[in-house]
Amino acid sequence: MSLSDLVPPLEKPRRQATAIPLAQLFDRAKIGAEIAKAHAEGLAGDALRRQALELFRAGLDSGRERAQEVLFASGGGLACATNLSKLEDELIRALYDFSVTYLYPAPDPNAPCLVVAAVGGYGRATLAPGSDIDLLFLLPSAEDAWGKHVTESMLYLLWDLKQKVGHSTRCVEECLVQSRRDMTIRTALLEARFILGDEKLFDDMCRRFDKEIVHRSPREFVVAKLEERDTRISKAGQSRYLVEPNVKEGKGGLRDLNSLFWIAKYVYRVRQASDLVDAGLFTRREYRLFCRCEEFLWRVRCHLHFITGRAEEILSFDLQRPIAERLGYAGRGGLSGVERFMKHYFLIAKEVGDLTAVLSAALEERHAKPAAVLDRFHIRVRRQDKLIKEFGFLIENGRLKAGRPDVLDHDPVNMIRMFWLADRYGVALHPDLMHLAISRLHLIDSNLRDDPEANQLFLDVLSSRNSPEVVLRLMNEAGVLGRFIPPFGRIVAMMQFNMYHHYTVDEHLLRAVGYLADIDAQRHRDDLPLTNTIMASIEKRRVLCVAVFLHDIAKGRTEDHSIAGAAVARHLCPRLGLTPAETETVAWLIENHLVMSDTAQRRDLADQRTIETFAARVQTIERLKMLFVLTVCDIQAVGPGVWNGWKGELLRTLFLETQIVLGGGHTKTERTERIQKAKAELRAQLPNWTDADFEAYAARHSQAYWLRVDLPRKIRHAQLLNQTEIDLPDPIIDIRTDAFRAVTEITLIAIDHPRLLAIVAGSCAATGANIVDAQIFTSNDGLAVDTFFISRTFERDEDEIRRGERIALAIEQALRGQIRLAEILAAKHAAAAKDTPFDVPAQVSIDNELSNRYTVIEVSGRDRPGLLYAITDILSQLNLNIASAHIVTFGEKAADVFYVTDLTGAKITTSGRRAAIRQKLLTAFPGQAATKAGAAGKSPAVA
Template identity: 30%
Template sequence: MWFSENDFLSCFGEENPVASFKSAIAKENAHLKLRFNPDKATTGLLTEKAHFIDNLLQACWKHFMGACDTHHGLVATGGYGRGELFPYSDIDILVLLDPACAEDYREAVAGFANFLWDIGLKPGLSTRSVAECLQAAAADQTVFTSLLEMRLIAGSTTLFETLKQQVNSDTLWPSEKFFPAKLSEQERRYAKFHDTAYNLEPNIKEGPGGLRDLQVISWVFKHHYKAASLRELIKYGFLPKSEYDNLITARDILWRLRFALHNLTGRCEDRLLFDYQRELAAQLGYFDANDQPDVEQFMQFFFKTVVDIERLNEMLLQLLNEKLISNKESLNPIPITANFSSIDGYLEASNKDVFQKQPLALLEIFLILQQSPSLKGIRASTIRLIRKSLPLIDEEFRQNKRANRLFMDILRQPRGITHQLKRMNRYGILAAYLPDFANIVARMQYDLFHIYTVDEHTLFVIRNLRRFSLAKHNKELPFCNNIFLLISKPEILYIAALFHDIAKGRGGDHSTLGETIARQFCQQHELPSSDTKIITWLVRNHLLMSMTAQRKDISDPDIIHDFALHVGSIEYLNYLYLLTVADIRATNPSLWNAWKDALLKELYISTHQALHRGLLNPMARSERLEENRKEAREELIKLGLSPTSIERSWQHVSDDYFLRYSGDEIAWHTVAIAACHDHELPLVLLRPQTLRGSAEIFVYARNEVQIFSICTATLDQLGLTILDARIITTADQYVLNSFQVLEQSGKPITDLHREVHICTSLRHGLLTKTVKSSKNIHKQSRQAKHFPIKTTLTYLENPSHKHTILELVTTDRAGLLSTIGRAFTEQNIQLHDAKITTIGSRAEDMFYISALDGTPITDQHQRQALRDTILQLLSG
């Protein structure tokens, strides 16, 4: 499909030129889509689209500019200037004005620009004289960058050549200024993506290792050397032909993916969203095989491609820095060891045979970097040697005791552990030295909870642990920093972190499989048996603390005692707590909040007290109960309540109440209950900040079966996330319900008007037994629909035999808890407690229930009826 300039000019003679142009653009895009083959390079298609737009713009320019079409200039910039135009890319153009007659043609230029918008091109258009271009370029390197690849489309050759000559001179942005500016820009761009290419929904243009990385190299290199193409990287000795070919292959892969994305979405889309990953995997020929889904194989292929680009970007920018910025003196080798010298602050192998003659130097080089903090990294030529020498890390190398000692030395250093492990992963050393680690490199965890690949997540866990050890990060999580000071051997934590998820993707329990792999590592590296015992225990139990905190009632002394029995010692508790916090924060930073922080801290403190007291002398429930009652009474007397008033307020509540609420919470409730008359019920209170970092909403009312359903539905409609629910029913049928909540953003409630609105809305709903409809509700995320979770309902054993425990696992959705409440109402079920756990889009909730008379539900028919009702309501 081809449209010449004359074809477009003739469209202006038609009755509806806008419709004709739109039709031509649609036909061209359809034609490109038809010709696109995901197995072949897209270079020709990108060039064709650029020529198509050239002809379209030339026709529009002649039509609107008329006689002045040679006085001014129409210039392509950016990607369009390079002739790389994807189906729905923005069209970056510059109208270059002749100041002598600019005012005479302002209206014509406006008409030209408006027409482009009318036909749907969405141009990135600027209008400037040569002098204005140079002024803007001098002030902003991004403007200068866009002009580096400009190309004349129509109009004045004289104006264009004048601008081009000035832009290509070395005075406007000399290389020694331009290079650091682009480097700084790249660092800021990387920071937006947490300095990792391994995101679940990566941006193939802007993300680390994306197309922008290649463009940065191109801009810096072409500007300095006035080069026509990247192929001249070979000519100037920056890349051998093999690496250049790898660079172009990787670029072509990303081009194909971006082209396919545009075709699939019908817009300029550069994010590899879940919505498109399966379709793209199918287009590229992936299919489910060996228990690995097609999309995981496809994403692993993508991640390995971008990490190659990221590594080449690192090497080339370093080499360009040497040529463009560094002085000659800094390029003189400074001996560091017999094997390595420093050149411009980077470690360089003394000769090309270093690794062949001494393979252990493949580990030694990273230890030297740790021990010499003034060094900036490894020189590009040596990175090449490392990559070339990876086959030397064979089984004999891995069994070598000197190699084992070197690896342990790296993990025991006081600085640089995270940086060097990341380098070792990027250069392939970790996967070569630890074959089990190779299994998790670029492995995607296809859910909404884990936003990084397994290897990247693992390194983030180690980074978080390292931050706990550094005083400069003390303000981040001071409690963790204080606990870290009690750790005698930090390397135990780092090894446990390295292996905690190493068996992901193998099928079976990754914790148990990982324990076996960790034990083999410890034995091979001759760790003391006591260290091996802690490491393997941590790997096997790395989920224990988070699951206990989130899914069990940690106010119950029996729960704490059972957990303390499992942990066994304060030393193990310290290690487990730090690993748990680091793991959660490295899984998905947005899911970490004050609630989880406070919950884990509370479990740690309670368990520490239990272990300190002695496992043979556990705290009885009666002791905890009396402790809370005493603390609350003392606080209430300070507030001016009489002992009579206190006892009257407490006369109907059960022992469970004093067990499950702290003295502070009991005092807060009691003050309100004492001042409230029956005719004023329901009583709704809100504390915006509790010791657990969340807001607490407290409801005191006469018991009615639909209270839980109304409360949860109203809170959901108000856009609040329910973290926990505690349900207490008194002997004379009053309820004391409390809900720990946060805003949907994960932040606490900070606005007084918001507090009043929440209390008013909830009280109104309880009085009228209705839920007010509102647009401010929880909406299922766009991504969640790609991870459907099969609903399962399981009745669990309850050690106390007091209530029946019902576990629900399902996809989190709006109104989930209120739906469960409806089911309880329909089946005459009484709710006593609820543990709410949401992991990404996965809800794992536990309900402590009984029949209306308070007895456990043991009848299988009644259990099945409740299960059927819940499934029916959820599916409806």
């Protein structure tokens, strides 16, 4: 999909009739005449000032409404920003006229007067609807009392008009002294624009600033601006492909374009963007690209500010849809309108990055900036290797450069080889070479795609043990990756409109490749010990590398992306040189890349049917290993905070249990042996107990308990339950922290009753705790032995224990009836309730095939405070016993699974009862549309 395919008719600005005449924006003459008339009729002092303020306010509001109307009519973002800047200019002139006419007349009309100048963004004669107005009040001298009075008067008027003003009052000498010390002030003065006053004084300041500051410090300014950019981007989010980007401060946003122009203005002394061509910085095509990027970003920013009524710079999910609708984007080709709009946004952000690279190359040629160092690159060559020269390249200052102008035209395979060389020798690519590749993308045609050498070079990069993520990202930035692998080109800059994924699809895939390389290099020995061990034992390493790279390659299509992705792999892998067997393995991994995470998080891993079903799907231990590592990389690459120790524990359990089954274990005989072994292990840990006491204790638990609970937890339960043999006047609550799995365990021992789980879930919701899983058992003498796993909040165990104690207190109070959970949760729901941009249909499926003993109920829908309480309360009202619960949240979507029986311990088999359960559970999602799901239906997998 090309950039032009994404641009809807309404989004293309109609440039004619976008500049509003000044009289229609703010009729200064008319307002001045009305103030003069009021003064002539005797109005003076505060009364005249109030009257003037009303006229100024009405004129300002009218001008802003007119600017917004023209934005809707023409679509011109820059024109809107220019109109708003002109409006502000006229307002400031009107305020000055009022101040010097009625409040502080000039004592000497012939003496030099002050200057009012726009600086910063306002100095560029562009102003967003919610932006600050940055002003410099330039005085003829530091002691100019009249100028200070006028300045103060104008500022008070601006503040009374609710204007956000950033201002400074200085004489020329102070401007120069301050700009030497402060780079922010220096940047602001670089953009200074005359509005009114003594133009000769303003010109003198500009001349001295240029001669004494700018001319002497180009390198210092460039280094400072680049450092400032790095700091800014690290705060806004390192990737330009964050799905909620910052239009102003984020990577690829307006500030990057501003920084680019500031540097060009400082180093090359250009005055306006069109001068970039004359200075030799940009070609005419690149200048047009600069203008297109600036126009698009301004358009989005103006709509953002108008919609929110404030200086909102984050293009958040709730704002993306209304802006897409304003700009006329409609659904097409498997993408919704909002997804097409955001794809366009990210492609623009990429173009901004390309322009920045062009400028970087020019600055290096002038030695105005130090050579860049790429993350993870370590130079591994100290001389000109014969191989590099042979292909027409050279290494200079740790950068791979073209050794001849026609290096790519002479041999198109060099379009891929240049990246292969960068990876092999650990050198960065010179911006000139990147720019050359961008200009020669037409060389990547069907002949090059079918070239065996080019494909082998690409596969070498993908499966490299050096820095494949860095090199692949460079290929993507240059547009080479999407041209060479066309299915990848389809998902470049594609976002997934949900709160779960933090990055665009292409960025997610590249990050997954990076995590795989990190695991392969043993960089996660401490936090992913099993994953590192498994990775070292995988035989078909390149198969796994290809599968990780392609696992989401078919996102955004109308069909299931896992199935469509497998088809893509079957077509692409032979081209890359994989054997038929390797190709089928890649296709299988892609088709099943969600199965392991879905099973681990949403199934009872202690239920033997779960393990057997999963093992039957995987079939071989080698597949199991590759699927495990692929799943870890996939979850890690979703975004910060998505992976945690608890998910790792679930995946490890599923892997180890499945490995036993695939190795021929877990027969009925072995099940009995495992129970006896579990009892013997616990007996050995309780040396002070008599045999009779232990036998009596062991008889209190079911077989499922001995198979599902690990030894440390069994020991703790024995110690706690030993207190209950005589009496249990109050519930027993035990709190333990687990930093490795990032959870806090809350164990509850109480007299069992149907609403117990609902009360615990409600208490946790009332205290803001998030349950991620639950182990639920009832002893043979009627006691509930339940363990709830809560997402960890604090780093320090002491803080987490105190939090656990607050949750425990809430549970105790709720069990005693001392607090009303329904009212508390209703209030929390009301406080959190707001319109959401996401459509998450409610769904309930009831399945009797997933477990031998239990009916499995899956409930999914839009998450909210107290949802788990509502669901479990309904299940208790329906007289269902919950054997285990598995609680998962994917962004805005809750997907909870319950293993249940009726009160007799049997499955729910009658169709009428299942239909009644489903209908009742859907009431937990008021106002949400329901998706039909059959009694034995399967819930859609979530990646």
